[in-house]
Amino acid sequence: MIEPLILNLSARDIITPREDALLSSSIKRERWFVAGEDLVVQGTRPSYSTLLVDGFAARYKVLENGHRQITAIHIAGDFVDLHAFQLKTMDHGILALSPCHVAFADHSNLKILTETEPHLTRMLWLSTVIDGAIHREWIVAMGRKSAKSQLAHIFCELFIRLQVVQRVSDQCFIFPLSQAVLADVLGLSLVHLNKTLQKLRQEDVLTWSNRVITIIDWKKLQDVAEFDQAYLNLTREPR
Amino acid sequence: MIEPLILNLSARDIITPREDALLSSSIKRERWFVAGEDLVVQGTRPSYSTLLVDGFAARYKVLENGHRQITAIHIAGDFVDLHAFQLKTMDHGILALSPCHVAFADHSNLKILTETEPHLTRMLWLSTVIDGAIHREWIVAMGRKSAKSQLAHIFCELFIRLQVVQRVSDQCFIFPLSQAVLADVLGLSLVHLNKTLQKLRQEDVLTWSNRVITIIDWKKLQDVAEFDQAYLNLTREPR
DNA sequence: CGCTGCATTGAAGGCGGTCAAACTGCGTGG
DNA sequence: CCACGCAGTTTGACCGCCTTCAATGCAGCG
16 A cells, blocks of 8 residues: 555665565555545644545645645655644645545654654655655746746656656656646646647647646656756665 | 754744753854855755854755746744755755854764654754745745735745744844845746835835834734744644 | 536736836945 | 945836636536
8 A cells, every 4th residue: 555655765765674564554544535525624633644545636725815726736655744743733735636545644653653763754754855845846936937837847747756656657647637726736827827738739748638648758848847856856865 | 052943943842951952962063154155055965954043044046047036035043954964965055145154963963863862853854844834835825826915925924933033023123135035035026026015115014124124014914915824833732 | 418517719908027227325445 | 525336226118928707619427
């Protein structure tokens, strides 16, 4: 059940079979959500953290005027709310963007890991820190890149992250978001997102139909996005 | 030297005198930077993390077209690059926005703390996680708030954060950034930032002159910003 | 067959960007 | 003491990216 998590961590350091087993025994209960359901409700104080085993989920906030901003997209192998282990209260909600298979790690178990497993602790810490690096990259894209470049950036990032957890084959991956949701990721209007998307398609950079994205010209996509994957920390080294 | 750090951590949980001393002995070397200097250079692999003892600093990235985006503002008591302890390579630079007094914590010392001090480890982890929460709040503001609201939000956030480390008195705090820098924080142009700022001033929400900001109408500022300080996690509880 | 959710297109308008110039305060040097 | 330069702030004019509103197209499904 925790294979994608192990893939995620193993891309950054060596995880021993013992550590694998320890994690596995800390993450037992599982559950399925349907698309549109809240995995975690804003304002609650969950006593566990949620590992996304399969599917897509999003962290989001809704403003008074009803506008929504998505602050993170999560895929298989991501702890969607590991930070809540430290933060206690959820300052945002987490939404299933597709059918989601999740598993829960009780905070009490995680706390025990921090008392007894320094390396695993650092690896879990690392994964929250990578979340932060992704946030920063989004800030740069939102603040100083054109809509087209920003859109290309998201596709680049997801392409790489999905590769890590083996969700890409033949330059294709399943992408179950509607354009309305993607607009809320980028902070754009649905109309403008649609028009921007068509530019990328017309330039034969990618195709997107039937919830499947195919990257046609990876090099050009990266160029448009000014994408450098360094921030994803995909180097295996002692941490 | 680490008093502001202790103020920061103590606002979120009890730090024992023993832990205080341990931290203090892990953070020995100090240094001063002048405004405009890089505290940390993008692409390097520092073997230590940098605690900002006094002053203002910013994390930033520069794009190919020369535009700069600031992704975080740091004040006294912040570890500006604690995440580098996990990430190893700096994927962005950190700039002194004022004269900065900093102190260094060797990663080797931090690693020892993770092996022997689970509670302190969690507190340091917490501080990187709060950084992430701030990033998310910025994303929401950049994506879905008006320039005026976004600007008000930054002022709200800094006002609260500066209070925690006792840098506010009489609704006033020192704010050494130029408008050009603040524009790079918000992802706006300098011209538009200036005009937005004047709206806040004309509405008697705040004043800003001689590098000192005075909050005149805190309630209104929060309303404009749609600000809720929950994400800063200023509740003292066992973590 | 009509409903529903999603994608697409067009038109009009505004927020914010760019360019350019003037202004202010301040330290330096003549 | 004044001239000068410099950095930062302010203002005005024009432009364009992106938003909003509204309508149409399209596919899946009861």
